[in-house]
Amino acid sequence: MKDKVNMWTGVAILIAFVLMAVALYGALVFSPEEKQLGNTIRILYVHVPSAWIALVAFGIVSLSSVLFLWKRNLKWDTLARSSAEVGLIFTSLALISGSIWARSFWGWWWTWDPRLTSTLILWLIYLAYLMVRSYATEESRGARYAAVVAIIGFVDVPIIYLTTRLWNLAHPPPTVARGALDPIFVWVLMVSLAAFTLLYIILLTRTVEQKNLQREIDQLRQSLK
Amino acid sequence: MSEYLGKVGAIIWKDILSELRTKDIVTSVLVFTVLVLVIFSFAFEPESEVIRLLSGGILWVAFTFAGMLGLSRSMAVETDKGSLQGLLLCPVDRDVIFMGKMAASLLFMLLVEAAAMPIFLILFNLPVFLPSLALVALLATIGFASIGTIFSTIAANTKAREIMLPILFIPVAVPVIIAAVKATEVIILGEPLSTARSWLLIIAAFDAIFLVLSAFLFEFAVEE
Amino acid sequence: MENLGYLFAIYTIVWAVLFGYVWVLLLRQKQLRRELESLKEALRAKK
Numbered sequence: 001m002k003d004k005v006n007m008w009t010g011v012a013i014l015i016a017f018v019l020m021a022v023a024l025y026g027a028l029v030f031s032p033e034e035k036q037l038g039n040t041i042r043i044l045y046v047h048v049p050s051a052w053i054a055l056v057a058f059g060i061v062s063l064s065s066v067l068f069l070w071k072r073n074l075k076w077d078t079l080a081r082s083s084a085e086v087g088l089i090f091t092s093l094a095l096i097s098g099s100i101w102a103r104s105f106w107g108w109w110w111t112w113d114p115r116l117t118s119t120l121i122l123w124l125i126y127l128a129y130l131m132v133r134s135y136a137t138e139e140s141r142g143a144r145y146a147a148v149v150a151i152i153g154f155v156d157v158p159i160i161y162l163t164t165r166l167w168n169l170a171h172p173p174p175t176v177a178r179g180a181l182d183p184i185f186v187w188v189l190m191v192s193l194a195a196f197t198l199l200y201i202i203l204l205t206r207t208v209e210q211k212n213l214q215r216e217i218d219q220l221r222q223s224l225k
Numbered sequence: 226m227s228e229y230l231g232k233v234g235a236i237i238w239k240d241i242l243s244e245l246r247t248k249d250i251v252t253s254v255l256v257f258t259v260l261v262l263v264i265f266s267f268a269f270e271p272e273s274e275v276i277r278l279l280s281g282g283i284l285w286v287a288f289t290f291a292g293m294l295g296l297s298r299s300m301a302v303e304t305d306k307g308s309l310q311g312l313l314l315c316p317v318d319r320d321v322i323f324m325g326k327m328a329a330s331l332l333f334m335l336l337v338e339a340a341a342m343p344i345f346l347i348l349f350n351l352p353v354f355l356p357s358l359a360l361v362a363l364l365a366t367i368g369f370a371s372i373g374t375i376f377s378t379i380a381a382n383t384k385a386r387e388i389m390l391p392i393l394f395i396p397v398a399v400p401v402i403i404a405a406v407k408a409t410e411v412i413i414l415g416e417p418l419s420t421a422r423s424w425l426l427i428i429a430a431f432d433a434i435f436l437v438l439s440a441f442l443f444e445f446a447v448e449e
Numbered sequence: 450m451e452n453l454g455y456l457f458a459i460y461t462i463v464w465a466v467l468f469g470y471v472w473v474l475l476l477r478q479k480q481l482r483r484e485l486e487s488l489k490e491a492l493r494a495k496k
Contacts, residue, residue: 039453042456043456043459046459046460046463050463093462100455100459101459103455104455121396121399131389132383135385136383137384145379145382145446147445148445148446149393152397155435156396156397159427159431159434162400163399163427203471206478210477210478213485217481220488220492221488224491
């Protein structure tokens with residue numbers, strides 16, 4: 001059983017590796033320059049997938065948090081927590097790449113663009129989620145608190161997006177080649193998205209497995225006492 | 226329905242009574258708010274035109290921090306003396322307790338804001354009579370009190386409660402803060418209130434959503 | 450050409466972070482396995 005699991009993980013890692021290599025080649029070599037965006041389009045090939053994973057990972061965190069509060073099965077809590085850890089990494093990447101992209105294309109590091117702002121707040125909510133766990137007096141309390149934070153955060157993010165949208169109606173909206181993108185760019189982006197998604201799934205399952213291993217160790221240690 | 230309100234009222238009354246005896250929250254938070262406003266008035270020239278544009282932001286920075294201070298004090302009192310346990314043993318639903326605590330915090334915050342508002346208007350040379358600001362303050366404070374009550378309950382049970390409440394509260398409160406600042410700017414610049422309509426609607430929607438959601442989630446924050 | 454500098458920076462950061470995270474995961478995995486083995490050893494010795 002264990003060998004079989006490991007074999008599938010190995011296959012997944014191999015596919016992810018190949019996909020990442022293809023995505024990298026596509027982003028840096030294969031993709032031509034875009035008319036408006038120029039070379040900065042190459043930044044978007046890592047920025048858009050990171051932001052996508054940031055959202056997906058938080059969706060998983062909130063969904064498993066709901067399931068945890070409902071079913072009280074620790075495996076949902078483990079899933080939520082692992083997804084939050086991996087998600088924080090990708091949200092950080094999305095923020096860094098977004099900020100550098102803004103600098104290279106618009107000429108400033110930061111602007112209260114709705115997506116950038118919502119991503120920043122999402123990052124802070126991830127942080128709150130993980131911190132409330134580590135500061136809770138007991139592990140079981142921390143799990144419950146974190147689940148509450150995740151659910152409130154999940155409802156909050158769309159409202160933040162809406163608010164910053166409204167705020168920016170006065171400013172010209174950031175025209176990032178909406179819709180009218182050449183198919184070639186879309187294809188490179190799709191490969192990149194697939195590579196990042198697979199990478200996320202692999203990292204998530206690895207982290208979940210480590211958490212389970214950790215719990216096993218803790219239990220063994222308890223029984224030794 | 227009236228029975229429900231009676232139970233909520235009893236909890237509010239309990240908080241008012243203990244506040245009347247200790248004067249723990251309103252006075253200290255009011256002093257804090259005034260100090261923040263005074264520091265800002267030192268930092269900027271009160272005669273300049275810029276201050277009119279900035280004052281909305283200043284007011285809400287002060288109110289956000291004051292709100293968090295009041296919330297964490299009100300919850301710290303409950304957990305330190307173990308009176309939250311007693312409250313939880315009452316034969317009422319968890320959401321009744323939530324509504325009571327929330328309404329009491331709301332009341333204290335509004336009191337502080339009502340007292341701090343004239344000081345703010347004078348310090349920053351603004352028109353002294355701006356009744357529509359009261360509407361903005363009321364709406365935004367309902368939102369603050371809703372998420373603040375559940376987050377301060379959580380924070381009170383963690384190791385670093387002073388730092389935990391802002392970490393939980395500020396990211397979630399961002400929509401209210403932005404909308405309140407924008408609406409305040411509109412009012413201070415003397416534009417008609419209808420210009421601020423969409424901001425007020427956002428705060429009202431936030432209030433409704435998070436009042437219900439926090440009341441529902443409260444039982445998970447207090448269960449033992 | 451300034452743009453290429455930013456491009457270089459982003460790809461360096463993204464790959465460094467991703468590899469760094471994978472590396473941390475691998476290290477933790479190794480450590481956990483070792484801990485589990487030693488615990489099992491101790492449990493067997495106790496019996």
